[in-house]
Amino acid sequence: MAKNTIKKDSGFGVAQLILFISIAILVIFVAWPVLLILFNAFFVEGKFNSLDFYNVLTEPETFQALKNSFVIACMTTVGSVIVGTFFAWLVTRTDLPYKTFMKSLFLVPFMLPSFIGALAWKMLLSPHSGYINKMWMEMFNTTEPLFNIYSYAGIALVEVMYLFPFVFIQVCGALERMDPTLEESARISGAGLLTITRKITIPLVMPSIMSGALLIMLYSMAHFGTVAVLGIEQGIYNIPTLIYEKIHQSAGSFASIRTGTVLATVLIASAALIIWTQQKILSKGHYQIIGGKSFRPMELKLRGLRYPLLFFCLAYIGFTIVLPTVVIFLVGGVQTYGLSILDPNNLSLDNYKYILFEYDVTRDAIFNSVTLGLAAAFITMFAGVMISYVIVKMKVKGKGILEFLGMLPFSVPGSVIALGVILAWSGAYGINIYNTVWIILVSYIARYMAFSLKANSAALEQVHDSLMEASRSCGASMWQSLKDIVIPLVKPGMISAFFLIFLPALRELTVSIMLYAPTTRTIGVAIYTLNEDGETVMSTALAGIALILIVLGQMLINHLTKKASE
Amino acid sequence: MSYIRLVNVTKKFGDVTAVDNLNIEIGKGECFSMLGPSGCGKTTTLRMVAGFEDLSDGEVWVGDRLLSSPKKRHYTPPEHRNFGMVFQAFAVWPHMNIYENVAFPLRLRNLPSAEIDKRTKDALTSTNLLKYADQSPADLSGGGKQRVALARALAINPDVMLLDEPLSSLDPHLREEMRFEIKDLQRKYGFSIIYVTHDQSEAMALSDRIMVMKLGVMQQIAAPLDIYNNPVNKFVFSFIGVSNFTDMVWQNGQAHIKGANTAMPNGIIIPDKVKGEEIFNLASRPTEITFTSSTDPNGVQGVVMRKSFLGEIIDYLVQVGDQEIRVQTGRRDLGPAIGEVCYLNFMRPFWYRVDE
């Protein structure tokens, strides 16, 4: 037995070094940009000035954007809760045919980026040239469109279509995990199924509904794409679109930066409030409703409504997913925009060939998005493993700071990150990477750190301490144990973190739109700007390519996770 | 007088028969237990009585009310059966306080509010919960939650109380306490109980009669002491306590423990039903075997293979022929040492055919 003598309070060891690096990563990428925003919002010429903050806030333009963000978020949330809860109830508590298949269908909207959806709906329902509206007006010989998508209701409807799965997935989970005897005991007490749904089931899943609702609220308030595509025409701005407008139009003037930071501060505060409420609901209001032995839960017999409701579900999916997707691919293939998209002579694959191989804007955008996505996914995955390891497994002084910093990425919306990154990396502090691809990479890392932390810490929590202690007792050193035991066991978590970052990065718009330069467009930016410039066909063709990439990526994930769980 | 009647009750899940042609009659005020390992169909039977499962065949009656009959296309849903039911996982509603949990079934019956208040308080008093009425059930321990469930079931003053492993989620000492409590409540309110459990001592202590089930088939229905005195088959024997099943063979007309040179003593009477069997079983319980002297005419010779001191009891493994027999004695009975030749006296031997 060889001896080695170490001091009990060894000063700066490996553990401290790892902790230091972890803190440094989170500070540089997340905390510092956010602090700069707060500083710029509240300090004018180096002095604290809350009055000016108030003045900026109450300018009609800013105030209107705040109101819009809030109104659209509320409408979207209410709509999503209704749609998501209803479908969740339908697939878990009734005898709807093909329930498991329907359940997976309702998750498909997750794959469709909402700004691409918005693009499709613009082509379908824009007041004068939308295909549906045109058809309507021709059919009934009127000048009144059927529905104007350039409106609050239009924006909220499109957001609901692509966001409701957040509520759906939460409520489905709660209903499936819920102990069926909670409902059965109400039944034997004399309550009918409708009373039970009203008095027992809905109240018990309320925390899950709320938590999904808050998630949507947060997402919608900070959401850029849909509002940008559908709102700007009518002058409807929300916080992120106004920040974008300010930064872009006035080329980084002081006043516009200030307006941006003030708006971003409001976003940060709302996000913090929402996250805090959600934590509170989850920790306090979350009932212990998971039970002992399990039976199939009671099912409401839909009887005559079974097939009508199935048809309704299919129609919903057809209307919100299939129709927009088909429109994207058709418009992407037209030779002459303005002619019928259903005329086979007007359709070909030439546009797709052109944007993939010939048109430099789109070709570059695809290349940029793929390389940026891969780089961000790699870096964030490894940084996330390290930070999660410190938080979950290590006993080291000063860990509390890291735990706090680790919460931060979850509550900072994309447009805030973009603005903070501009403030931090445009030369004011020695490094200027503005207008380069690096600034987008930096912001992606900040934006997707939360996903990586979540996936990796979940994986690490599965690795019980005793597994590592067992290997130490078997004669393996700490590094040897990390290599032989911990890393192989968290690999699935790392892979899933990789894809959780790579896929959204591929379609990212909110952050990239604020940071792109002519040569550093991403797919999202290219789709958006081409559409702005009136290149509708090229824009939709690229959107079609993006959809194909996303679906392929999703299939790859499903394949990998299936293999891992076997 | 039979009050609850199950007539030819059968339940099939696809090709699997979960409950096979069950006929039970339970009297008013009787405590009837269904005992068996998990998957024996006891819970399914209870759920058919409650109305949560359809019957594949047969009928369920309470008094003169027909509750379920697939043949007559009759089915009363659970909410109209007027039963009380308590579940293993408590199933108290966490979003209502304790008072509201208990009052809920009464409110559904549209009773006058004074009546609701009185009956709720009565039920809470009977279960010693009155002082917690305003609290959330989440603040209570498992035993407390199960009391809320009991109070809720009592409040409607049901004729039939269905209890589905109500004590399995509790600590052992609490389990015993609640057992007494259920018995006392039954004495006070006079309802019939159908009790589902896999714990034989629980069933023995509570019930007037017990049904032992295996793979959906009734094995024996009898009073607890009768089941103890006369388990009808190997399964029932094994299910109501630690058991030895020793293989026996006939050699020259004499019964031998398999592999033993000497025959079983003549004093031990072997019933006719195992005569002519190639191999049959001697069933015994470790506590019902004692060590005796070599001169005992009923002594069966063996060798001690293992002996462990377990505090209250001393646990032996004795080899006889090629069979191993477990013997347990009190801690004061200084038995033989490991490796020693010993003589066993079977105080209550049972005899079964191998396939019984």
Added chain:
Amino acid sequence: MENIIKVEGVTKSYAKHQVHQNLSLDIVRGECFTLLGPSGCGKTVLIRMIAGHEVPDEGKISIDNTVVTDSATGEYIPPERRGLGIVFQDYAVWPHMTVFENIAYPLKMEKRPKAEIEELVMRMIDIVGMKGLDKRLPSELSGGQQQRVALARALVADPSVMLLDEPLSNLDANLREEMRFEIKGLQEKFGITVLYVTHDQEVALALSDRIAIMDNEGAIRQIGTPYEIFEQPADLFVFKFMGIANFLHVTEKAGKFCVGTGNQEVPWEAPTGSAASWVAGFRPSDVTISREANGLKGKIRRANFLGATMDYMVEIDGETLRTELETHHAINSNLMFEEGEECYITFKALHWFDAKQLEEVAE
């Protein structure tokens, strides 16, 4: 007798909670030694300090005459160099390695030649009764089989001591009993020293050569053989911890010790010593119940038929006691009492304890 593990004056605290204070313990080479105590008493902390996963605040631990940790000199040998085999409560079998790879790991760390590893591992797999399962992953094994892999892994490198931390508490009752015999068998076969930690007194009694009883404060109350611990408890805590215990409060009346507030004298030798008040402690099996007027007169409060046993709760002058009879014995000896019947109680064994201890234990 040579001590293989020496724990000297160990103290350990977490934040403000003191787990052990000045604890000393010697474990003899080749014995099976059990640390027995209620959950949360710190026995796992002690075993972790011996294994090297925790460092004592004060004190010294030696294994095999080598100091492995000493607060005075700051000496500390990391777990991988202590030469111990450990089995954890949750098995800690690595899910991504096959049975063979799991068991081979300690040998691989010692850089033994491949052929030797192969031979030792296959022999070990055979010994723990897992032949033919060497290529399985832990997810394809039952709980008992996983625990066997953990045992084999702990034993394969021929450790000086095997530490077992509640290795059976995740198994069901039947398997627990089976594994208990198996562990005992392996210990005898390898002649290895075992330090076993558990809260289950039955396992401790069945397995151990010696047992140390630890109380809630992490202090050792008694060390002795299973028989000594059970029949000659050092104090009320040990007595209560080792099994179902009855306690009768007594009042002293003119030199006589009477049950409860009544006038019946306890039919046992009077206590000697200087307690302010006494309780009589005895086990249900120490009680003889009869219908003949002999001993304490009482009343059956509850009669419970539990199958193989009859369980009676008897009330004597305001005090209650529990006793159990085998049912066949009760039937044969006319001892099937009904609730409310009179009965008489005598004792086969009885311990006097200071009544103060009963309050302490109840807290």
